[in-house]
Amino acid sequence: MSFIKNDDLHEGGIIRDAGNAETYKTGDWRNFVPEFIEANCIQCMFCWIYCPDSAIEIDTSGDKPIMKGIILDHCKGCGICAHECPPAKKGKSALVMVREEK
Amino acid sequence: MEQKLVALSGNEAVAYAFKQALPHVAAVFPITPQTEMMHKYAEFVANGESDTEMILVESEHSAMSAAVGASAAGARTFTATSSAGFALMWEVVYIAASLRLPICMALVNRALSGNINIHCDHSDSMGGRDAGWIHLFAENAQEAYDNAIMSWRIAEHMDVRLPVMVNYDGFIISHTADALHMLPDDVAYKFIGKYKADYALLDVENPITVGPLDLTDYYFEHKASQLAAYPRALEVIKKVSDEFGELTGRYYDHCEEYMMDDADMVMVMLGSSAGTAKDVIDEYREKGVKVGLLKIRTFRPFPFDYLSKVLAGRKAVAVLDRSASYGGQGGPVFMELRHAMYGQQVPIYSYIYGLGGRDFDLHQVETVIKDLQKVAAGGEMNNVNLLGIRS
Numbered sequence: 001m002s003f004i005k006n007d008d009l010h011e012g013g014i015i016r017d018a019g020n021a022e023t024y025k026t027g028d029w030r031n032f033v034p035e036f037i038e039a040n041c042i043q044c045m046f047c048w049i050y051c052p053d054s055a056i057e058i059d060t061s062g063d064k065p066i067m068k069g070i071i072l073d074h075c076k077g078c079g080i081c082a083h084e085c086p087p088a089k090k091g092k093s094a095l096v097m098v099r100e101e102k
Numbered sequence: 103m104e105q106k107l108v109a110l111s112g113n114e115a116v117a118y119a120f121k122q123a124l125p126h127v128a129a130v131f132p133i134t135p136q137t138e139m140m141h142k143y144a145e146f147v148a149n150g151e152s153d154t155e156m157i158l159v160e161s162e163h164s165a166m167s168a169a170v171g172a173s174a175a176g177a178r179t180f181t182a183t184s185s186a187g188f189a190l191m192w193e194v195v196y197i198a199a200s201l202r203l204p205i206c207m208a209l210v211n212r213a214l215s216g217n218i219n220i221h222c223d224h225s226d227s228m229g230g231r232d233a234g235w236i237h238l239f240a241e242n243a244q245e246a247y248d249n250a251i252m253s254w255r256i257a258e259h260m261d262v263r264l265p266v267m268v269n270y271d272g273f274i275i276s277h278t279a280d281a282l283h284m285l286p287d288d289v290a291y292k293f294i295g296k297y298k299a300d301y302a303l304l305d306v307e308n309p310i311t312v313g314p315l316d317l318t319d320y321y322f323e324h325k326a327s328q329l330a331a332y333p334r335a336l337e338v339i340k341k342v343s344d345e346f347g348e349l350t351g352r353y354y355d356h357c358e359e360y361m362m363d364d365a366d367m368v369m370v371m372l373g374s375s376a377g378t379a380k381d382v383i384d385e386y387r388e389k390g391v392k393v394g395l396l397k398i399r400t401f402r403p404f405p406f407d408y409l410s411k412v413l414a415g416r417k418a419v420a421v422l423d424r425s426a427s428y429g430g431q432g433g434p435v436f437m438e439l440r441h442a443m444y445g446q447q448v449p450i451y452s453y454i455y456g457l458g459g460r461d462f463d464l465h466q467v468e469t470v471i472k473d474l475q476k477v478a479a480g481g482e483m484n485n486v487n488l489l490g491i492r493s
Contacts, residue, residue, distance in 0.1 A: 013316050
């Protein structure tokens with residue numbers, strides 16, 4: 001890991017580079033991982049709204065955003081996405097939590 | 103420039119000083135003997151004399167939290183407290199300094215509980231001496247006013263960026279009417295200057311993060327850069343004080359030297375008791391006793407070099423602390439001052455006086471001078487002494 005040089009650190013620990021959480025990987029804190037079952041997804045975007053980090057991958061190139069899956073570098077396995085995911089396809093959700101085997 | 107001579111209590115004088123900086127935000131919670139200061143300030147706002155946003159909070163912990171938030175947002179911010187209120191702020195007092203936020207605070211010195219006591223001593227300020235704030239002390243309302251005016255210049259200076267605590271003695275200064283010279287509003291504001299935050303949370307064009315998690319990787323480096331600010335702060339305090347002296351004719355340094363030129367014996371203290379000591383020193387000077395007073399104004403950063411130079415070669419020194427360090431050796435000022443004198447053969451003794459507002463009277467000063475005479479003549483005495491206690 002490389003460190004910012006002392007002269008380049010900002011006083012008081014202020015961070016001036018917006019959006020740098022993307023480079024801070026926290027995926028190894030996880031015990032459970034959301035499994036994405038695309039066939040059950042109705043593209044409601046609840047998972048993207050409720051995710052406390054930035055772990056939901058969305059394709060925004062088209063007219064409507066499309067859920068693509070989980071960015072595991074930032075997912076801590078909190079399970080909020082699976083909890084909020086509506087069981088809209090015959091009672092089945094698109095996100096379910098499974099124990100991650102390492 | 104004409105300075106108006108007015109009669110005000112210390113609290114009123116400091117309220118005026120803060121008003122003259124046109125601060126954007128004040129975080130307010132009452133506690134004796136500070137209450138009157140913010141009460142006066144609230145009057146200014148209610149009368150339309152000030153457009154400061156007053157945030158009425160539910161505790162001192164919240165007062166300091168609100169001050170930190172407002173200052174990080176880019177606002178010129180102040181607050182005020184005393185005693186237990188300062189103790190309740192504790193956690194956030196450190197945060198204000200660590201985040202390098204130029205907040206000013208009036209700390210109207212009052213004893214800490216228990217038992218509960220509303221009168222003056224310095225234990226509140228001393229409890230926060232390692233928190234990273236700049237501590238200025240005053241002898242009277244004039245000095246409290248002047249320190250409050252200068253506090254903004256010091257806090258907001260780019261070489262400093264630290265919060266400043268303007269200390270003045272509860273009741274003795276805060277509630278006593280005193281004559282002082284006040285600067286006209288425009289002159290005061292011109293001296294203080296407009297505040298422009300270097301980084302501000304409300305500057306949406308330049309987004310920042312304030313107060314992130316800072317663990318083993320960078321915390322120590324951030325603390326190292328904070329440590330480097332204190333020697334610079336000493337220089338800035340001196341520069342700002344010199345400039346203030348040229349403007350007003352009232353010159354300040356880190357200490358005031360009273361009858362020090364040829365003094366063999368020296369008393370060192372903070373705050374209002376210096377006025378009492380000066381009277382007794384005058385009497386003893388008439389009798390030919392070479393005694394002087396060193397009144398410390400800048401307690402943090404502690405002016406080590408200044409003190410070790412000015413006290414070099416003296417025959418006896420008494421350090422009077424209006425607070426105790428329980429389980430330590432003598433009071434906090436004594437410990438630091440003797441440390442500043444390390445390697446020098448100057449006898450230094452500790453006196454603890456005035457706890458919980460116990461009057462500091464002329465007899466107590468006489469006791470110290472007589473002790474100093476004994477020591478200067480080669481006698482011995484206890485390292486740590488209590489002054490003005492019933493036996």
